[in-house]
Amino acid sequence: MRDVYLAQLDRLADTLAGMCDRVAEAMQHATQALLNADLQLAEQVISDDVGTDELRAAAEEQAFALLALQAPVATDLRVVVSAIHAAGDIERMGDLALHVAQAARRRHPSLVLPDEVAPYFAEMGRVGVALAHKAAEVIRSRDAEAATELEADDDAMDDLHRHMFTVLMDRNWSHGVGPAVDITLLARFYERYADHAVAVARRIVYVVTGRMPGPLTV
């Protein structure tokens, strides 16, 4: 019985890790689409998102099967519910990548970003994608140490996010309100994406250690 439980739990972890890699790719492509006004790539990210939603549904089904067939109690129960929460976080990361792709599509064939802010978004994309891949690794390795690394990476994202606002608020900003509105929302999408990756890692820490790290800053 215990072996069946652990095997099913491994399968659920595989599903979640696969979801993380998938939303990492989605954000990588969405960022490329944003930086290059690549309509085809944007469309691909948008149409592929349904696959992430399906994986989330599959993860929930696997979790339900564990709950119904194994009737786990105490820590095991919390592990399964944490996995259900993690699946929700990862699906939301996919939605945020989709929002980035939609911004690229909306302004096509124009570029959304003025040249001087493009490098910040290239970097936010890089940090976000790395966070999602690290979350996948943490799920696969259940390495609580590695999970804490994600918080430092998220600090880098927060710094980039804050810096974007400094650029927008600067007197030398010459691109007017329209691009500023786009950039404000886009920067928020990247920041939230990173927050959800950290939330996933924190749930894994909980699964591994039985203790939740301190409160998430929102």
Place this chain on the structure above:
Amino acid sequence: MRDVYLAQLDRLADTLAGMCDRVAEAMQHATQALLNADLQLAEQVISDDVGTDELRAAAEEQAFALLALQAPVATDLRVVVSAIHAAGDIERMGDLALHVAQAARRRHPSLVLPDEVAPYFAEMGRVGVALAHKAAEVIRSRDAEAATELEADDDAMDDLHRHMFTVLMDRNWSHGVGPAVDITLLARFYERYADHAVAVARRIVYVVTGRMPGPLTV
């Protein structure tokens, strides 16, 4: 056994409905603080949010107790997991009200909003607060019909949200980039608040009917 299960489920529903009323009040106060640059009220919303987080933890504990003691299967299991999701949505609504209050605090003693956009935010606040109270009612009544009403109310929020962008992008916008950035984020907070209220209602529809309504637009 069944009676105990149903009594515990009622208690969990009461907790969730109470959370909805609480985040409705938080958004009402946050909107007042925003419109009147009321620092004291903003501080109150910010410090009260921890109470919502505690209620979310209490709801999860009640759900865990149900899962562990009653080992529900099939529909009952999905009901309890839906309640766990709903608790997460409602907690997030509280966070978004807190973000509105933080914006009011950040610009105090100045007003965040130029006079001409203040009425839109008064209306977004009114719609958001009504949505949260309706979600509470839906949880208490388990009335799937009432739940579908929330979708229409959410359309009103989406219209207001879209209209805000039209105002910002207008050539006559004279307030520059700074207020536009604030308004962009604030409008997003209200829109997301409404989305989560609708998500809560949809979960209740699922609990009552056993079927999830069509996909949420994001």
